[in-house]
Each structure stands twice: as C-alpha cells, then as structure tokens.
Amino acid sequence: MTRVVVTVMPKDGVLDPQGQAVERALRQLGFDEVDGVRIGKRIELDVPAGDAEGTARRMCEQLLANPLIEDFTIKVDG
Amino acid sequence: MTRVVVTVMPKDGVLDPQGQAVERALRQLGFDEVDGVRIGKRIELDVPAGDAEGTARRMCEQLLANPLIEDFTIKVDG
Amino acid sequence: MSAESTLPLHRQLGLTNDEFAHIPTLIGRAPSDPELVMFSLMWSEHCSYKHSRPLLKRFPVTGKGVLQGPGENAGAVDVGDGWAICLKIESHNHPSAVEPFEGAATGVGGIVRDILAMGSRPIALLNSLRFGELTSRRSRHLFSRAVAGIGHYGNCIGVPTVGGEVMFDARYEDSCLVNAMCVGVVRADRMLRAAAKGVGNPLVLIGNRTGRDGIGGASVLASAELSDDDADKRPSVQVGDPFTERKLIDCCLDLADADLLVSLQDLGAAGLTSAASEMAAKGGLGLDIELDRVPLREADMAPAEILVSESQERMLAVVASADLDEVIARCRRWDLDATAIGVVTDGGRFVARCRGEIVVDLPASALTDDAPTYAVPIAPALAPTPLDLADVPEPADLAAAWRGLLGRPSIASKRWVWQQYDHLVGAGTIRRPGGDAAVVRIPETPRALALTTDSAEMHCELDPRGGGRATVFEAARNLACVGARPLAASDCLNFPNPEKGSTGWRLQQVIEGMSEALEALKVPVVSGNVSLYNESPERMIYPTPVVGMVGLLERAEASVGQAFRTAGDLVLIAGGGAPRLDASAYLGRADGAPAMPDVAAEVALIDFLIGAAEAGLLESAHDVSAGGIAVTLAESALAADIGVSVALTQGRRADEDLFGEGGGRVVVTCRPDAEAALMSRAGGVPLARVGTVGGARVEVQLGATHVHLELGDARVAYESAIPEALGR
Amino acid sequence: MVAVVRFPGTLDHDSAARAARAAGSEATYAWYADSELPAGTRAVVLPGGFSYGDHLRPGAIASRAPIMAAVRRHAEAGGLVLGICNGFQVLCEAGLLPGALRPNASLSFVCRQAELEVADTETPFTRKAPATLSIPIKNHDGAWFGDPATARIVLRYKGENPLGAVDAVAGVANAAGNVMGLMPHPEEACDPLLGSTDGLALFRALAAA
Ligand SMILES: Nc1ncnc2c1ncn2[C@@H]1O[C@H](COP(=O)(O)OP(=O)(O)O)[C@@H](O)[C@H]1O
C-alpha cells in the first residue's frame, strides 16, 4: 500500500465562511495582522501501490472533492 | 507577510467517524482496498514575516487545535 | 463557447431581439453594457414573471385581515392582539439540481431574508421536495444532499423546520423541486416595507462582502431549461453562510426595534440591481450608488459584476441621515460589516458611479414595471378518461399490498428527513413534524399557528383545474385536522416550459381551480413564486403547484393530533366521496380521471372539523390522502402504538376501498361519551362510526374480506423504507 | 439572578431565559464581548445554538471570548454554571469541563426526544431532579469523548446511545459539581404544551442558587 495525502480547498473566489469566521476570531484574539485564512480538508489514505496517484485522482473526482466549489491536490508519499 | 500552512489531524486513538464513513463510501464505490482513511483540517493563512512559525504555533495553542483530540503541524512556505 | 460567443451580447445574456429593441424606447438611447446586463436579469423570467404575471391576477389576494398582499418581499395577515404574521414560499429548483447542498441551503437563506425584510422575526420553516425515484443514484444524491443543506442552514440560524413534504417520481429525475417556505411574526404597526423614502437618506448595505457568487445566476440558472451543458453554469454556485445570516437576523431586528430603519430589502436574484431598483420604483424615487464603496471579496470586480452579484447574506436599508452612525455602530456590535453605498434621490433614476464615472443611469421603473409580459399559448389537453379497473391487476394478498404501500418512499415515514432538522428550537413547537400540519405557538399570545405545504401534482397533470382545487383543499383539510382555521396562503407554481404544448393551459387551469377553492374558503394568496422550465429534453415534471397554508388556533392547547389516544375510543369517517384509484399513489402513475373536488362539501367538512376541535370533541384526526384509508389508519395507529379495528362499506373492489383516494375524507376518533355531541354537529357532513381503537393490529373488515397488519410489521415497513433505499 | 450568555450565533438564549423565569428566578443576558457578568448574577447559563457557526470546532471560538474569563471566575468562586448543548461544547473547549464533543456517530444532525437517567444525584443540579428525564436532543456534534473513569458523569442516555457518546454520557460536571454541561435541551422541556416539564428541575436548581 502507498500512503497518499489529498488536500481539498475551497476554489478561489468561492466564499469560505469557515475561513472568514476563523480570521475574525484570530484578529479578536490579538493576531491583528493575520490575513487570507482559507480552511479545507486534509485526507490521508492508503491505496494499493502501482498507480496510487491515478487511484487517488479518481477518488477525488467521484467522492472526495466537489468540483463545483473545491480544488484538490494529491501528494503520494515516499 | 508569510504564507503558513497548519494541518490539524485527529490524535491517534481518537476515533475519526468522518474518516471511517469516507472509507466505507470509497469501498462501496469499488475502491475495495483503500485503508487507513483519516480526515483533518488544512488551514492556510498569511502572518507577518519574522517569527511566522512562532505566531502560527501560538494560534494553534490558543485556538486552532484542541490538544485533547488533535495534533497539529506547521509548515512555513518560502 | 462555440455558437454562444458568435451571438450578439444581448442574446448571450438571454434577451430576445424584440426586448433588446424595446430598451432604447424606454431610456432614450442604447444601453451601456452594465445596463444591458441589468436589463437581461431584471427581465428574466425569474425576476419579471413575464410569462406568468397575467395569469397570477386571477388569485384572490384580498380579504379580512390581509395587511400585505403580493408585491412585497412577503405577504402579511393580522392574527390578533396587534400581531401580524408574514409568509412566503419560494423555489430554488435549478440551483439545487446543480449543487443540492448549497442550492437547498441558500434557498432557505433567501426565503428567510424575504421574511426578515418585512421587519418580522422568522419563527418557522417548511419545505416541499420532489425527486426522481430513490432507485436512481442521482436522485439519492440530490435528495440526501438537499435535505442536509436545508438542515445545515435552518439549524444554524435557529429557525425550526417544522414541516414539509417529499415525493419521489421519475418525472422529477432530471428536474428536482426544492421549495422553501418561511413564516415570521411582527407587530402589525411595526412592519417594514421595501419602498425607498426620504430624498437624501443614505442607503446602507449590511452583511457579507460582495464576490462573484452566482453572477448571471438569475437568468442562467432560473430561466432556461437545464440540459447537458450544465457544466458551463456551474462556476456561479453560491455557498451559504448561515452564521452571517443569523447575525443579520439579530441585527436587522435590533435596528427595527430601535426604529432605525426607514425601509428594508433583501438582496436576492440579480443582487443589488434588483434590490435597489425595486426600492426605488416602489418609492417612486431614485437612488445614486457609488460602486467603489461596496465592500468586495475580490478586488478586481467590474461594475456590472458588482451590480448583479448574488452574494448571499446581504440586506439593503434606507436609514435617516441622522441615524447613520448609530446604525453602523449597531451593525459592528453584531460583528457585521455595514457601509453607506449611496443616497435616495428624487426623479426616479437608478444611477451607479464607479471611479467618478456614471456607469448606469436609468429610470428605475424601466427595470421593474416596464418589464415585458407575454401571453402563454392556451392549448387545452385531452380530457382524461376514467380508469378501467379491469386494467389494474387485483393483488392476491391485500395485506402484502398494504405493507408494500407503507414501504413506498413517497408514503413511508419521513423521519429520516425531519430528524435532521431542528424542528424545536425556540421552544414553540407544539405539534412536531410527521402529522397533517405542524403547530407552533405565536410568541406572547395564547394562540398558535398551524402550517402545511401540499400539492396534488398527478391530479394537476390529468385535470389541472380539479388538481388546483385538490391542492388547496388538501392543505386546508390538513390545517383543519389539527383544529386550525385556514388564514392565508403562499404558493409556488412549479411548471415545465409554458411556451410548449399544453403547459400554458395547465398553468391557467391550475390557477383557476386553486382560486375557486381559495375563494370558497375565504383564504387569500398573499405571496408566492413561480418556477418555470422545469423540464429536460427527456422529461417534463408534473404541474406542481405547491401551496403553503397557514391556519390559526385561538387556543394553542386545543390542537388535535393524528395519533390515536385511548383504547375504546370510537373511530368515525367524516366526509364523503367514493374512493378511486385514478391518479392514486397506489396506482403510482398519472392515469385515470380523478373526481372534481366538490367545493361546498370540502368547505363543510373543514368547518365541521374546526368546530369539533374547538369544542374539544376530537381525540385524533387524520385525513385520507396518499395510500387511502388503509394508510391513514396505519399512520394514526403507529403514531400512538395502539391498534384499531374498523369495518368499511364495500365499493367496487377491495383494493380500491382500502387504497383509493379522492373526496374529502377524514378519520376522526372520539370518546364514546362524545359521539352524540359530534353527530349533532355533523349537519350536512357525512359522518359514520366505523370501529374502535385498541389492540396491537390494524384490522379492516370489508364484507366477508378481513385484512390486518400487526403494528410491528407495519412499523418496520413504514420506518425503514427511506433509510434502506438510501443504504443507511 | 440567572445570567444567560449570548455569543454571536447563540440561538436558545430566549428559551433559556424563559425557562429560568418559569422556574422562579429572574433572568438577564450577558454579552460575549463584555468582561464582567451582570451585577447580581448568582448562576450562569451558556445556552444552545451555533456560536460562531460551529466553525473550526463547536464552541472553540466562543470559549475564547472575553466574557469567558468572568464565567471562569464565577465558576472558581463556586457559582453555578450550566452549559446546554453548544454551551456544553464551550465549557469543554474552555477546560471547565472534562472531555470534548465529537461528531455524532450518524455524522448527521439528530433532533428527537431522549430518555435520560440521572447518574449522579449529588450535584446541586440533580439533587432534587427525578431519577429519569425525557428531554429533546438536537445537535450535530454531541458525542461526548473523554475518560468516564475520571470524569464526573451526571446524565446517561437510557437504552440506546443515540449519538455514540463514550459510555452513553449525556451530561458531565466538574469535580466540585458546580459546573455542569449536557447535550439535551432542558429549556425545550419546561412546558406541558411541549410534551415534557422534566427540564424544569435543572432551572429550579439555578433559581435556588
Ligand atoms: N404564484 C404567485 N402567487 C402570488 N404572488 C406571487 C406569485 N409569484 C410571485 N408572486 C409575488 O411576486 C412578487 C415577486 O416575487 P419574487 O421575485 O419571488 O420576490 P422576491 O424577489 O422578494 O423573492 C412577490 O411579492 C411574490 O409574492
């Protein structure tokens, strides 16, 4: 098996209510200068060795990411 | 400003129902061999240059992660 | 991008050549590009109702207690002691078909802001949903994600989702329906309106920043049939932000209480363009807006984009100059951005400036009042022919057929849906989802509201006028079953393309039938919405007029439930009409000729139910609808976990007697010592005792035929159907 | 006087205040951005809702709001603090109660009546409460996670475990017993018209403070 890390982030231009709320909260905690907070998912999984990248891509297209509002990137470990 | 990436993952031993559900769903989609799915957060933010790492660490300790159930890692871009 | 880009801009934007040619006659010159985009959106079906407006005039919209009819953000009626309620139902069908979670969520957000724009506090949400059969993977996805989106938004803003309906049919496979209704309360003398007032008053934009959300959404998503090129429509998906919506509710109600708002309007379809032009046109005044002052989420937005962005969770307010600082300060206290973006002017012009340049200068009314209207073709469809029972196979095992019906997703328990909705928040929900109508307390009064949404879509397909009546009477009957007097209605007319075939005629006939029933009930339509073009190259939806109706209970504690109460109580059937399988859920298809609802009989039945409930004579009441009396009895028994045993008169065939629909019939129960009093009230309403409550079975005797279900078996079929269909 | 704390996104403050009054105490609101509780506060309620939209982790952002320092002082001085649903999540995030609230096993929002049994009758909140309570639950992240061996368990779900909490825990208290959190909504069970009055017991305890 190969360890794969998928990151799913809100598309540029798509509202990220969570990032927006956390940015306001950090400012109120005194981190006045924090900016550009975006929050997404990090998904770690083991897939059969071989075409791990391709497998992960199909997983993203079919389930892990919503192409309308999210972008994904895939990193194969090792 | 410096771009910082914070990842927050469920602690080992802390059950991750979302990860388990996604693993089940992937198997149903025919990815029979997928395993060890774990889901956490990826938080991207810009902090003032200088001690970006330290600032991010304080953000994690004060808000971004709950040490009881989560581990965090910090990556400073550049 | 192929043929599209070769078209002239106005055609790409969805304006016809005639509409384009008409613009200069209104504004005395050719429109600038931003102006053209504004016209294309404001004159889209979604914003202008250009194909339905002439037909909507038929609805009864006045009556005692009406404080606001159609034409505002929501309708309003008086409910006594100086309180008014506001109601409106609206569709979000096309966005939900593209992205069900966010589409349904933002649909809830939009209708809540319509209620908020009246200065009223939202106290209840309902939704009416239609999807393809759950055997379809796509429909399972759309259904489960839409429900999740509705729950996510409604739960997070703290408005209880107390009712609604879900129906599955292949006719909705390509065009699902997601209609959301909201009800609010406000002191009648404190109600707000959209009309701009006071030349020189500042215009304040409150809430989320403006991004590229849903640009072109109004025209692209809501006014054309969805087809294979949906992908092109996807970039404009809007993401709901219920946390900001909750702050908007708290903030706007705070500003209204403090008397700091002159007028208020939500930003919905066509964003700032629609909100501002409606405020100006309604007030007979103008607005002068500086686009540079609009807070943006993305720096590089063009004037046209800022003017039509459909970013959610924004409200537009006119305030007195002297109050501006206080208004902004209060918004800050609620952790919301608020910015003065312009002023009210006289002369009725909509002016927008960008970096000192005037980019828009139009008579506001040109965008709203001067929108074109079209007469839809009125081509009657063939009259339906009654079902020939010989064509309907008679089931060998009636009990199995009964169990099967209880296990049909369209009839089975919707617990899986409403358990994901916070239907309690606010501590005012007296009757929870799952009954004929929800009942919620009217705060600070002894009264309560009953709420329901209904549609008789298959009936409307076969006989639109009768279906229109059936839709309204079903809603009114549901309210009467809980003991409430029907007060007012909002309607959402979901139809296919009215320019094709008999759809235009069906639209007209449905409105005619609805109006006849509403007039007989003295229930006005005070608001509503139209969603057309719900069809794909392969499939047209049934004509689906969803009516959202609100009823009043003078004493909250007098409401009646559908659950049986006590073993030994008597079971009676109120109302008449022979059960028929035509267009029934049991038949499962729009076939046959359902009977035309008898207006006088339906009204008499409703009056009887309300009177009996007020007199405290009813232990339970539940109307006969989808699945016939067999399903009605099973539902009342399951709700109470007590059995029942009845003997029914035989008609043409046992399955029709058990599962037939039509006619206004209600199963009521009473204490034995209340039977005489109940009978004496019946007057012209047929009322017959058919059995008693008790035991652990639901049993029916039909002449020599005996059919029964064990409560346990019935419960399994009824409760597990939807979770199993979804593989949960 | 019972002070009901309001954060941005708090939803049940009015219901909680109404319940407190129904139980015989005066009720007022405390504002998240203030640094002091209202004068005369004897007991504090952190009501339900979606403070800060439940973003990041339910209760996380609210637990860092200015008013929480005053709530902490009130608790350390032995004053009663009741956290309901989101308020429970806030108290756990603030470290005033043990454990954390995780997503429900169903991964979906669950709104239904719940049957509870009182597991600890020695807290000020439960001393006079009936042995079993019927109170609605309505939450998305209500599965308590923690060590039942060390935590003071006050309420458990009877029969099934609807949210998948460790040891079917529905409510916990701090060691001293003056700070309690629960996922069920007692303010929704204080009126016969709503089907149950079992929630009044908890608000009576606050009124007695
Ligand atoms: N089917 C209908 N029946 C009655 N009134 C309707 C109907 N459709 C639309 N209306 C009224 O037309 C006006 C415009 O509707 P709409 O554009 O949906 O309002 P908004 O933009 O505020 O959501 C509203 O006052 C609405 O109540």
Ligand SMILES: [Mg+2]
């Ligand atoms: Mg509106």
